[in-house]
Amino acid sequence: MPSFDIVSEIDMHEVTNAVDQAKRELGNRWDFKNVEADIEQDDKGITLSAEQDFQLEQLQDILRMTFAKRNIDSRSLTENGDSKAGKLVKQHFTLRQGIETDMAKKIVKMIKDAKLKVQASIQGDKVRVTGKKRDDLQTAIALLRESELELPLQYNNFRD
Incomplete structure (x- = not known):
């Protein structure tokens, strides 16, 4: 029969490549010069950190664009909310599998x-x-x- x-699976190697590509693009952007902003990946997901909320939104756009370039569906990112830590605003995304x-x-x-x-x-x-x-x-x-x-x-x- x-x-x-x-x-619903994600190729984690492609996710790592997309995060690395997003970090390179972050380093090349003129509007992020002399700004504390970072994209980090760990076992649980991806964490974005920036000084302002609008910069955090730009980081999200960069990440979603690199996911699209690598043929990773951005619907697999689940937002876990914002948190403030000192002068940085952080946002954590988990990767949905299964x-x-x-x-x-x-x-x-x-x-x-x-x-x-x-x-x-x-x-x-x-x-x-x-x-x-x-x-x-x-x-x-x-x-x-x-x-x-x-x-x-x-x-x-x-x-x-």
Whole structure:
């Protein structure tokens, strides 16, 4: 029986490259000369720090642009809020990987409501879709691509 998996994954190597590229661009920007501003990556996510709120917004734009250049979906960044530390304003983003249970349930319900001849099941942090015909699976992929979910999805492990 043909099947495929719906996952939400990020290539961490590309994220590291995007952060490095954003740091280089930050060093070249004339409006950030003599300004304490930085982009840091750790295991939990990415932290932006700047002296002013508008500079923080510019750092976000730089980061999102470099993500777009590296074909990383910026919807995978989840904002954790601002914090002030001395004279710096910091903002932390976590990188979302995997599909949470409530989002997986929403995806399964969306497929079932479309009355397609496929079965969707939640398996950990991914959703497996099986069906008798390959065309039905491709219809399910098209349905999910058209839907406006706030999570970037990839479709892999396609088997006949």
